[in-house]
Amino acid sequence: MxxxxxxxxxxxxxxxxxxxxxxxxxxxxxxxxxxxxxxxxxxxxxxxxxxxxxxxxxxxxxxxxxxxxxxxxxxxxxxxxxxARKGLAGHIRIAAVPTALAMVPLLTEPFQARHPDVTFSVVSRNSLQILTQLDNFEIDAGITYLDNEPLGRVTSVPLYAESYNLVTAIGAPFADREKVTWKDMANLRLCLLTPDMQNRRIINQHLTEAGVEIRPMLESNSMVVLLAHVGTGRWASIMPRNVAHSFGFSDQIRAIPIVEPEASHVVGLVATHREPFTPLVSALLHEARLLRDKGIA
CATH class of the missing domain: 1.10.10.10 (Winged helix-like DNA-binding domain superfamily/Winged helix DNA-binding domain)
Incomplete structure (x- = not known):
C-alpha cells in the first residue's frame, strides 16, 4: 500500500x-x-x-x-x-529564500565535513514555496523567515537576524552617508526582489510605516541580478546586511545601514514537524543548533 x-x-x-x-x-x-x-x-x-x-x-x-x-x-x-547499517549517508534537499543563499555554506560545509557521505542540493524558492514543498516531500528542509508570516506546523531553528542596508554606488545619492533612513528611499532609482518574495514584503512594510511609496524601476527574484544592476552605478537596492557583505563589493559600492527604525527579522532552518525525524534531517537540525549557539551566522 x-x-x-x-x-x-x-x-x-x-x-x-x-x-x-x-x-x-x-x-x-x-x-x-x-x-x-x-x-x-x-x-x-x-x-x-x-x-x-x-x-x-x-x-x-x-x-x-x-x-x-x-x-x-x-x-x-x-x-x-x-x-544503522552503513552510517549516515544520502542526499539532503534544501530550499532557501534568495536573501539566505549566501549563508547556506555556513551550514552545509561543517555538516559535510562531519558526514562526508552526505550530498546536498540547494535551490532558491520563496517562503510560501518552501512550506509547500516541505509539506509535499519535495525538499527535506528550508531556510526562511521565522518571525514575519505564519509557518504552520514546522520545527524551526533560528540562525541569524537579518537587518537592512541601502546598497549603492560611490557618487550616487546618499553614498557619502554613514546611515540613511527608510524615508530617504522615497526618490531613489531602486531595484528590488519581486513581490512574491517575503523580503520584498518586509521592505514594503517598513517603507509604508515610514510613509514612503515607491515604484521600483526593476524587479528580480535573483540577488545576483540586483547586485549586477547596482554595479552599473545607475541603480540602488535595499538588501540584508549579510548579503551586502558576503558578495565582496568593489570599492565603488557602499552598503549603508538603514535606521529609523533599524529593523531586523529572524531567519532560520525549518523542517516538517514529526517524531522521529529522519536521521539526515535530525543531523541537519543538530548542525543548525550548533551554528545558532556559536552565533557566527
Missing amino acids: IDKLEFFIALAREGHFGRAAEESGISQPSLSAAIRQLEEQLGVQLVVRGSRYLGLTPEGQRVLEWAKRIVGDARTMREEMRA
Whole structure:
C-alpha cells in the first residue's frame, strides 16, 4: 500500500495523471490502476474524475493527510535502518529564500565535513514555496523567515537576524552617508526582489510605516541580478546586511545601514514537524543548533 499512497501524493501534488505518472516513474495507466486499487482497498472514492483530473473528494483530502503521515514514517524508518547499517549517508534537499543563499555554506560545509557521505542540493524558492514543498516531500528542509508570516506546523531553528542596508554606488545619492533612513528611499532609482518574495514584503512594510511609496524601476527574484544592476552605478537596492557583505563589493559600492527604525527579522532552518525525524534531517537540525549557539551566522 505504501507505493500506492506515494502515487496518490504525487497525483495530488501535480494535479495531473500524466505528470504524476512521469514523476513516479510509471506509465499513466499503471498510476490510474494503482489509484483505483487504493480506492477499492479503502472503500471510498478519492479522486473526482471527468475527462481529466478534477481534484480530490472530501474523503480524498482526508486520506491525503494520512498518506503524507504514513509515507513520511515509512521513509524515516528506511533511512534509520540504512543509517544503522552503513552510517549516515544520502542526499539532503534544501530550499532557501534568495536573501539566505549566501549563508547556506555556513551550514552545509561543517555538516559535510562531519558526514562526508552526505550530498546536498540547494535551490532558491520563496517562503510560501518552501512550506509547500516541505509539506509535499519535495525538499527535506528550508531556510526562511521565522518571525514575519505564519509557518504552520514546522520545527524551526533560528540562525541569524537579518537587518537592512541601502546598497549603492560611490557618487550616487546618499553614498557619502554613514546611515540613511527608510524615508530617504522615497526618490531613489531602486531595484528590488519581486513581490512574491517575503523580503520584498518586509521592505514594503517598513517603507509604508515610514510613509514612503515607491515604484521600483526593476524587479528580480535573483540577488545576483540586483547586485549586477547596482554595479552599473545607475541603480540602488535595499538588501540584508549579510548579503551586502558576503558578495565582496568593489570599492565603488557602499552598503549603508538603514535606521529609523533599524529593523531586523529572524531567519532560520525549518523542517516538517514529526517524531522521529529522519536521521539526515535530525543531523541537519543538530548542525543548525550548533551554528545558532556559536552565533557566527
